[in-house]
Amino acid sequence: MTGTTAPRKGARWIERWDPEDPVFWRESGERTARRNLLYSVLSEHIGFSIWSLWSVMVLFMGPGYGIDPAGKFFLIATATFVGALVRVPYTFAVARFGGRNWTVVSALLLLAPTTAALLVMEPGTSYATFLAVAALTGVGGGNFASSMTNINAFFPLRKKGWALGLNAGGGNIGVPVVQLAALLVIGTAGAGHPRLLLAAYLPLVVLAAALALARMDNLAPVRNDTGAVRDAVRDAHTWIMAFLYIGTFGSFIGYSFAFGLVLQTQFGRTPLQAASLTFIGPLLGSLIRPVGGALADRFGGARITLATFVAMAAATGVVVLASVRESLPVFLVGFVALFALSGLGNGSTYKMIPGIFQAKALARGMDGEAAAAYGRRLSGAAMGLIGAVGALGGLGINLVFREAFLSSGTGTAAFVTFLGFYGACCAVTWAVYLRRPAAVIAKASGAAAKPQLTSV
Template identity: 65%
Template sequence: MTTTAPDAPPARSALRGRWIDQWDPEDAGFWERTGAKVANRNLWFSIFSEHIGFSIWTMWSVLVLFMGPEYGIDAAGKFFLVAVPTLVGSILRLPYTMAPARFGGRNWTIVSAVLLLIPTILAAMVIQPGTPYWVFVLVAAIGGVGGGNFASSMANINAFFPEARKGWALGLNAGGGNIGVPVIQLVGLLIIATAGAGAPRILLGVYIPLIVVAAVFAAIKMDNLTSMRNDTGAFKEAYRESQTWVMSFLYIGTFGSFIGYSFAFGLVLQNQFGRTPLQAAAVTFIGPLLGSLIRPVGGWFADKYGGAKVTFYNFIAMGVSALVVLAASAMDSLTLYTVGFVLLFVFSGVGNGSTYKMIPAIFRGQARVAVETAGAEPQQAYLRARRVSGAVIGIAGAVGALGGLFINLAFRQSFMTTQSGDPAFWSFLAFYVLCIAVTYVVYLRPAPAEATHPRVAYAGV
């Protein structure tokens, strides 16, 4: 089956699936006539599939709440267990980013959804007392495939939308996917409250049919863009761009915080404040839920005020939130501790939206300067901006997700040595201060008076 825009030439079936040969979202007429409808349809079904992917990626943050003393796994072992899928998901984000260009966004969404069945079914088979710890680690690692879905989804949706709408669209896509974290935590809470902490297989039984539904919807509702194919050269260019690594570093501070805290929140409450699985699950979902819902708002703020400004002030807010957590720990106040932790989720969500908006804006700014000062051909310059920004989104997503690994390893070491999360939070605070400095120096520091063009070539980022 093929799909084509009404004012585009007939689509071709180069591979199985629905292919659109011509796609120009920057053309206002094309966008109004057909582009917006097609792009939004792909966005909503991409969100659904990515949502399930996030749930499977983070399911071990819920499963460890079911693992009582009879499993024989201490706090350090559980923190390591939830760190493993973070690492695997981070690594997979690079090949997943390239997959839509190689196989088609719709085609890869189907494949990536079906792959989620493997770790879910395996977890249902092994989640019981007496299972060797290494088996849990192996199955948790396989669950990392869910982390890759985000990268392919974002790269795909980035190609569908015009520059002026990318912040909102990418924020909505990512936020809707991120909500998979609190949703699976809410489902886990409901199961613990009704069936008890000895029924983890119910959780997995809920998600197996949802994975199938996600794959079916992707097959019948989504499209492939021919223009995305065979573009590995964009990754080579992205690797050579210094801005790729600056944005990856900043994304460690935003998304790395979000996913790391999502895995760790319940375990921290259990081990620092002695919460039961039910008590921990009752509040664990709040932070990821708010952080997910506010991510599109971060993208909208970035569209309106500039991504760099929003990111700068947001890292200040994250640093203050870390100080609130540390003060609450010194006071032994569970309420204030929870408030500070939830604020970290909220501001990490805002930062997720603003940093992702910065990426296409940076390379479009480069293209604008190349056109205005170096005489570059506009169409080619802006096409390169779209290609490279899509690749950078994938690279930054992969590197940024490693922040989740660092956070859980920091908590593991912190609880092993002091039985408290305080040393970990001091290290997080120091990192946020560094992110504040980097954002200012690279993007907000005024250009020298003698500069012949914007120092950062990213004016408006």
């Protein structure tokens, strides 16, 4: 997203930014980009912890709270839904206010849901109040969209898979970290003290905002481009990638939020037992996300994404078998594999987005900086939409779980549904991005060449 309007002024505004220029990148660009990446990861990490707060708050909610498993799944789903919705405005806030400025604001906004939960987290609070506070935590989900849009602008195309994977993976780790913190509280103080966990996060939110204020930069060339948004909305690849991102990130966030509650509800684990297992899957999925980006840089995002969906379907089959046989060890093996694979797919799908729009630019006859600028413009606009739709996959997972447990008391039907969806993701990835297209025959009418997408 670039513009030609008057330059913005201020100590933390960078007026010229050209990461595709090797000399610029070597002399100053890489150092600046890496510094911004570091503090972006910290802020996004705290944002994910707050967004996933209710995945652990429900572990503290014993019989005294009077909320059944379906009600708890709906609390989690509410946080997921709001987090998905706010990703769209958060994406465009970077260009409107500056990446550094919005990182500070978005970090400080996390004080609202954390403080609200601190005030209401006790038996006797109405379900409607819990629902409203769970909705507030959705602002943490928005941090991902603004952070990814910001970091996408800092790095050259050849580095985007690694940088976006590291940025997202470091943020995703906020999920297992808050779950580990909950385990510590439950294991030491007991399940009756959720406020200890909430109080610990308040200074961390302030620290993330303060470091972003002191150490990050705004990129003046990054500006809102309504034309780019319109083009991204109209481009079929935006919605195809959003569908695939439901399968990867939707799975990661949906399973992260639901894992502990599934262990309690289907396998009869205590809050401490559930908390001692819940963090493992999200941790692996977060750590492996940069690997998915790096593999996509080397072998192509579409190839890694297809392999990931095939493996996710196989792992889901294992989970279905374990659910039917009520085998917790086998269930844990399959479910943790799903987390790791979803993290791998998160990295590869996000790498595909700039590659797709770069390929479209080349098909239009652009090259060099013109093609790179077109790719940045469209991919930046598309990322917010793709991220928002992908996060809605987490909502879908929790709603499907809710219905499965309401109707049968187990999650087996839900896992069968997920298995079918991964099969559809395999088919779409192969058909759109890997099936070798027939040779494009130039027509006398001058029809534009189709972009070569088999290497994105």
